[in-house]
Amino acid sequence: MSDIDHKFISVKRFxxxxxxxxxxxxxxxxxxxxxxxxxxxSCSPTPITSDMSDVGRVNAVDxxxxxxxxxxxxxxxxxxxxxxxxTARRMPATNLIGAYGVMQxxxxxxxxxxxxxxxxxxxxxxxNQADWARLDPAAKCYIPxxxxxxxxxxxxxxxxxxxxxxxxxxxxxxxxxxxxxRPGSSxxxxxxxxxxxxxxxxxxxxxxxxxxxxxxxFDAAGNYHSDALHVEERYRLIDDSHIEYEATITDPKxxxxxxxxxxxxxxxxxxDARILEFKCxxxxxxxxxxxxxxxxxxxKALDGSVPENPA
Amino acid sequence: MKNTxxxxxxxxxxxxxxxxxxxxxxxxxxxxxxxxxxxxxxITPFQRPSSFADKEFLTPxxxxxxxxxxxxxxxxxxxxxxxxxxxxxxxxxxxxxxxxDQGTTMSSTMRTSQLVYPANGxxxxxxxxxxxxxxxxxxxxxxxxxxxxxxxxxxxxxxxFNAGPPMRSGAYNNMMKLVQTEDxxxxxxxxxxxxxxxxxxxxxxxxxxxRLWKGDSRGEWEGETFVVTTTNFNHLxxxxxxxxxxxxxxxxxxxxxxRLEYRWTIEDPEMYxxxxxxxxxxxxxxxxxxxxxxxxxxxxxxxxxxGARKQEAAGIxxxxxxxxxxx
Numbered sequence: 304m305s306d307i308d309h310k311f312i313s314v315k316r317f318x319x320x321x322x323x324x325x326x327x328x329x330x331x332x333x334x335x336x337x338x339x340x341x342x343x344x345s346c347s348p349t350p351i352t353s354d355m356s357d358v359g360r361v362n363a364v365d366x367x368x369x370x371x372x373x374x375x376x377x378x379x380x381x382x383x384x385x386x387x388x389x390t391a392r393r394m395p396a397t398n399l400i401g402a403y404g405v406m407q408x409x410x411x412x413x414x415x416x417x418x419x420x421x422x423x424x425x426x427x428x429x430x431n432q433a434d435w436a437r438l439d440p441a442a443k444c445y446i447p448x449x450x451x452x453x454x455x456x457x458x459x460x461x462x463x464x465x466x467x468x469x470x471x472x473x474x475x476x477x478x479x480x481x482x483x484x485r486p487g488s489s490x491x492x493x494x495x496x497x498x499x500x501x502x503x504x505x506x507x508x509x510x511x512x513x514x515x516x517x518x519x520x521f522d523a524a525g526n527y528h529s530d531a532l533h534v535e536e537r538y539r540l541i542d543d544s545h546i547e548y549e550a551t552i553t554d555p556k557x558x559x560x561x562x563x564x565x566x567x568x569x570x571x572x573x574x575d576a577r578i579l580e581f582k583c584x585x586x587x588x589x590x591x592x593x594x595x596x597x598x599x600x601x602x603k604a605l606d607g608s609v610p611e612n613p614a
Numbered sequence: 615m616k617n618t619x620x621x622x623x624x625x626x627x628x629x630x631x632x633x634x635x636x637x638x639x640x641x642x643x644x645x646x647x648x649x650x651x652x653x654x655x656x657i658t659p660f661q662r663p664s665s666f667a668d669k670e671f672l673t674p675x676x677x678x679x680x681x682x683x684x685x686x687x688x689x690x691x692x693x694x695x696x697x698x699x700x701x702x703x704x705x706x707x708x709x710x711x712x713x714x715d716q717g718t719t720m721s722s723t724m725r726t727s728q729l730v731y732p733a734n735g736x737x738x739x740x741x742x743x744x745x746x747x748x749x750x751x752x753x754x755x756x757x758x759x760x761x762x763x764x765x766x767x768x769x770x771x772x773x774x775f776n777a778g779p780p781m782r783s784g785a786y787n788n789m790m791k792l793v794q795t796e797d798x799x800x801x802x803x804x805x806x807x808x809x810x811x812x813x814x815x816x817x818x819x820x821x822x823x824x825r826l827w828k829g830d831s832r833g834e835w836e837g838e839t840f841v842v843t844t845t846n847f848n849h850l851x852x853x854x855x856x857x858x859x860x861x862x863x864x865x866x867x868x869x870x871x872x873r874l875e876y877r878w879t880i881e882d883p884e885m886y887x888x889x890x891x892x893x894x895x896x897x898x899x900x901x902x903x904x905x906x907x908x909x910x911x912x913x914x915x916x917x918x919x920x921g922a923r924k925q926e927a928a929g930i931x932x933x934x935x936x937x938x939x940x941x
Contacts, residue, residue: 446905
């Protein structure tokens with residue numbers, strides 16, 4: 304692995320040097336909030352545009368300027384429940400915790416609205432969805448894979464070096480390396496997160512993700528893929544605090560044609576922003592092993608107690 | 615390699631510490647580069663064996679002898695014919711030599727143990743509280759598991775038995791990746807596919823009530839050494855019998871192109887009567903880390919729980935669930 308690094312200028316420091324303190328400018332916060340609000344309310348896969356005027360740059364030694372994606376980011380949408388448009392839905396937890404235990408409504412992040420399943424492959428999605436709480440791999444704390452890991456409801460941190468771009472995800476303490484210095488290489492074996500090769504196309508980081516196991520879903524609505532999955536991600540910094548994220552999904556065994564999801568990723572700009580530990584195993588053990596506990600007496604509440612008055 | 619290590623040892627002995635050779639790669643912002651994949655497997659014993667008594671360092675010849683003896687004993691075990699008798703050890707550890715990846719060389723520290731403090735290379739005594747707590751967790755693991763919580767964090771795939779913090783050579787997956795920017799250093803361990811993102815500016819400590827399996831790690835450069843302090847463990851983290859109030863201090867010093875000194879100290883007066891310190895030198899490697907999807911393939915947990923329920927149904931009381939090697 305190369306140890307010759309570019310001189311990085313983090314976005315935060317870039318902003319400061321340009322007289323644009325991210326954390327002390329009410330105007331910036333207000334503008335950012337309005338932009339976030341507009342994007343969230345529309346939640347549209349329509350391309351997000353910007354003039355790139357306030358994008359942080361990596362000031363490379365050899366004068367190649369690349370966007371600096373370093374920072375803590377998070378998707379703010381409901382795609383982890385369902386990448387297609389959906390109204391609010393009940394969940395198994397709804398009868399226990401009421402309105403908190405609900406899948407929130409959201410518009411589709413899929414370009415064109417719907418996933419172009421092959422006619423004979425659609426039924427599998429429906430049967431997955433019908434029994435999702437028992438089947439969804441992410442509910443079991445299995446690694447969500449790409450692209451789902453990106454829009455799980457937790458932040459992630461990008462560390463950008465010349466040889467690899469490392470992404471540390473809070474959800475599940477998962478991570479991946481996007482290798483920037485080994486084009487044409489391939490994975491030794493399939494894995495849950497697959498094998499990521501990155502390259503820059505102008506201002507956009509393009510990542511080819513291959514060799515993912517077929518066991519992941521794209522959401523809790525049963526949208527699935529096969530072992531032929533190929534994902535091309537595109538990360539484009541559109542201003543200091545927003546990345547336009549796209550993922551084009553190709554899998555000829557399951558879909559009529561490639562399809563694309565698109566969503567903004569938001570920088571976590573609070574002073575003490577950090578990713579914390581979310582080791583999801585301990586929260587999935589009831590789902591996975593409850594029936595194997597000593598003195599198991601049937602379905603129990605989330606705290607392990609037997610409800611006195613089940614709804 | 616051995617000659618270089620010997621020079622470092624000699625230098626340390628004459629009081630010149632933190633010698634960093636000229637071929638240490640430096641980041642553009644002036645700090646030594648720690649970035650890369652590092653192999654922390656070693657056959658240097660964690661505690662000093664009685665056969666080395668008060669001997670702190672080995673000669674190159676003694677190291678060759680020790681390494682040859684370890685290789686030989688593995689070869690003997692690998693070639694052993696099945697004697698027709700199953701014993702408890704066969705049941706406890708379902709690995710043969712093909713699965714184990716414990717390294718074949720001693721650390722280039724040329725020391726007789728990883729532990730360098732206490733000075734005898736042995737673990738300090740536990741406090742009464744430490745023994746009582748360890749006994750409680752052993753009792754949970756001895757009985758037929760009533761649920762996953764009876765098993766330790768390694769069986770549950772929450773922590774890795776060698777991933778710490780701190781990292782310590784174990785049966786396999788003795789690999790870690792360091793990713794370094796000016797503001798953060800990530801430690802990614804292959805074991806249970808886990809990471810720590812450590813700020814390099816000292817960070818901001820979490821409040822006392824926020825307890826994490828891996829604790830809260832904050833780093834700072836002290837000269838050429840990156841020093842990481844970790845607190846806020848939870849009461850189940852239990853590295854080597856430690857409790858939630860332990861303080862872990864880790865130091866990473868790049869020695870040259872191939873070697874990284876990894877030193878750590880644990881202070882836990884609740885569980886141990888003294889602090890203890892380990893030092894090893896990690897080797898740079900071009901090998902990639904694999905995604906060790908431990909939980910995703912944790913067939914052991916449902917099988918253990920199923921077995922325990924079968925025993926109950928048959929009226930069998932079994933308190934032998936603690937593996938023989940940890941009794």
